[in-house]
Amino acid sequence: MFTAAVCTEICKPLEFQQKKDHGLSPFDDEVLLSVKYCGINFADILVCQGKYQSSIPVPFTPGTEVTGIVQEVGKNVKTLKKGDKVVSLIMSGGFSTHCIAPEVFTWKLPSSVDLRAGAGLVVNYGTAYLALTRKANLQQGESVLVTAAAGGTGLAAVEIASKVFKSKHVIAACGGPEKGNIAKSKGATDVIDYKQEKLRNRIKDITGGDGVDVVFDPVGGDMFLDCVKSLAREGRILTIGYASGKIPSIPANLLLLKSGSAMGLFWGEYRIMNTPVFLKSVEDVLEQTRLGNITPHIGKEFPLNKINEAFQYVMGRGSTGKVVISMDRQESNL
Structure with missing residues (x-):
């Protein structure tokens, strides 16, 4: 089952949609992820309000910072394999149970960080x-x-x-x-x-x-x-x-x-204008995580079907650390 939160109209609540099959297949330099968590960044909210500096034609699924399990790899992928636990930065599509991610912006999670905390890392x-x-x-x-x-x-x-x-x-x-x-x-x-x-x-x-x-x-x-x-x-x-x-x-x-x-x-x-510097900043963060100097704080977790409530919570400015969306839960006990 493929489930996603979809922006069908700017400035309107996201719609919770389900399909039998995700229909996704990675290109040569991409991987297919089973998404477990997606961190909420303020840019996700702004793009759904039409207020971000770049726009995405509707309908679209927002979400850019995901953690999950690699399910399938493209033929040119060298650094990742099926079953790897990873964190990835994508352009959109993160608030869903499955997504396509580029290998270059997908990294194995340090063993000290679980999938939930990883969604607040990069x-x-x-x-x-x-x-x-x-x-x-x-x-x-x-x-x-x-x-x-x-x-x-x-x-x-x-x-x-x-x-x-x-x-x-x-x-x-x-x-x-x-x-x-x-x-x-x-x-x-x-x-x-x-x-x-x-x-x-x-x-x-x-x-x-x-x-x-x-x-x-x-x-x-x-x-x-x-x-x-x-x-x-x-x-x-x-x-x-x-x-x-x-x-x-x-x-x-x-x-x-x-x-x-x-x-x-x-x-x-920097992802576009100076990719090496961008990648190094992430690699440095992952190294500091391995050294035990970095431990993300997850302030609150919402299930995917409560994403509109999660957006309102973040907009209320009362949140601490990272607010994340869980793809596997239909209700949250936090």
Whole structure:
């Protein structure tokens, strides 16, 4: 039985469809997967709303970050075989029981990560790793501030800064004690509850007035300006996304006065514009996972037939870590 969540009309709920046969067959450089989990990324929601930078003609099945079991391989496939447990990045089609995936963007899962956790591994950690290394050039012992630190990408940045780079201060800014505790579990040395505390004042206290070397910001909005003002000399601020819904503007003189830098990262674009760098970011994440430095946090799981509720949950901004869809369950006990 082939089951999929299908977008038949933009801005309408996804339809839950079933067929007797999936009718899928891999080309020479592809594999057929039995999908077990698909992670929800905000881009999945945006494309169904017609708000993403690239569109897909309806009807289509969204979903790009999947884990599953290889069922069939194309004749040119060398690195994978039937029965392998894998994680894959596809262009669409992930919220279904079966999908076709390119070999080049499909990797064997490390033995320490199960299929469920694997669905929160590649996008979040690949983004955070490339941002902190290639863009910010984070050095061991430097201090890092992460906003939205209990979200999927934020938690990834906290864990990488703490466990890979051994940062002196890993400051997690998030809303509420529950989210703060999750950030601490991933290695945050300090937590700022921005519902209760002033960001700049706390950073001054934590760093002794020096400011932070690197800011990892998926939030944007008014907080971005406070983050820039909290930079240390020669500090770097990374703009990763705009969860606040507001794209910030900053006075350039603030960067001049601190000899600082502001830079952006659109990780998914590297897949096309610089594939070797993109692939290396994933390979580095998988290696750090094997070393025990990375363990994805799955905040909540929904069954496939509850995908519309899952989208609403993610849009509500109350989620922590990664929210995943299970293909094998018709109801979730989480």
